[in-house]
Amino acid sequence: MTGVGEQPVLRVRNLVKSYGDAPVLRGVDLDVDEHRVVTLIGASGSGKSTLLRCVDLLEQVDDGQVWLDGQDVTDPRVDADAVRRRIGVVFQAYNLFPHLSVLDNITLAPRRVHGVDRAEAEERAMALLDRIGLAGRARAYPDQLSGGQAQRTAIVRALAVQPRLLLLDEVTSALDPELVGEVLALVREVAEGGMTILMATHEMGFARSAADVVCFLEGGVLLEQGPPEQVLVDPQHERTQQFLRRVVAAGRL
């Protein structure tokens, strides 16, 4: 996607979403360019997860539009399943299927949704598992994994369908600090491999070193966005400064 008509992988304009009478997103504009890592930061309840769910069409938006590779995916005529096939998602709570082994969790979508045959799907899955050092646990069940292993498996599961865009929702916040490192290392590796990523995170250190763009979400609005050295080091907006002061006080930067 280079050249004159270069367009972002993901484009969000004036996105509005409320639950009942409570507005959660109040007109969000956001672009994610190809091969870029965009992180969403903001206080708990600021709408990060909601934004990601709207992008993956897990929620119906109340207003505004979302384009994936130039296609308006909020158009009700669009086949939502086809859109979700192009997006990989990793949830905070892993959401691995407890009745399937690690290998079957990873090969489920390639085989059943994308029609890859079993041998090929398993070979690719094993290669991915090998990269994250879990090849030996391929036959284990999710409940037998550590949190970090489970989350890395969930990331590999999302990658197994070779998505255009990877959405990560606080993939480390259910983990022990010592496990956070291994998951973030995997995300960093995936990003360096050229994947386009939109991630919500509380890991400011990671946002600072791995993100191309940091977006600060507050009260359902993107208050500030820019390169990490600007937003995280020299924020223009007072609310951003406040938020970062609290984060620093909590020892997370």
Place this chain on the structure above:
Amino acid sequence: MSAPAREGVVVPPVSEVERGRRSYRRSRQRRSTWVAVVSTLVFAAVLVVGTTSAPGWERTQQSFLDPAAAQRSLLPVLSGLWLNVRVLLVAAVCVFALGLVVALLRTLRGPVWAPVRLLAAAYTDVFRGVPLLVLLYIIGFGVPGLRLQGVPTDPVVLGTTAIVLTYGAYVAEVFRAGLESVHPSQRAAARALGLTHRQTVRLVVLPQAVRNVTPPLLNDLVALQKDVGLISVLGAVDAIRQAQIQSAVTANFTPYVVAAVLFVLLAVPMARLADWATARARRRQQAGGLL
């Protein structure tokens, strides 16, 4: 369709695109409704034409759908149905209590309780296995035959007892499945808070279990409702027995059809309630979302 006032709370002017999307969704909705109506009408027409064009339709209509016989039998059958309703209410309460107690007995821990656990298990195995009709005969005719002092001989009481014993065994298994469906981590969390085994079951496990099994329980209630008609085999004068009597009087099968229609009318609200409870349980667990 949500009121415009509510949407106004968010961002007063709704964009052109969103208005387009809403009108498109509305038109899809209207189309779906039309398709449903038309396909239902076509289906009903096929059914009616198919039945009425059968060679024996005239005779069948005379013996099963005779308006005069229907009118004559309606009141007696209705009065019989009142007995069914009362039996149903009593049986439903007893089944619920019996099923719950048996299920809980099976969860008791410790060697002291082994015989109780065994007895509870034997009960569910036996009474789920015995056909209800056979059990009705055994209890309905066998128990009075003992000529014991103080044991009831009323066919209604005996019939209800047989039904409660059978359904209690089924419902006990439903409850047990519900208790086991509560994730072990919930028990762990409760015990970690210092709750005893009993408190854990009563305050944490049981409420979740009951919520999980409400839909299958309501399904059993619908089944129970028509099976209470079986007490007629013991001579209790319920709706089915009345239909039998009226059928003999009028020399026509229409009273049975009347009874069937009344049972269906009784079952419909129950079935809707079951659907509603199922839908509500699902909504509660996966708050929001399109999936």
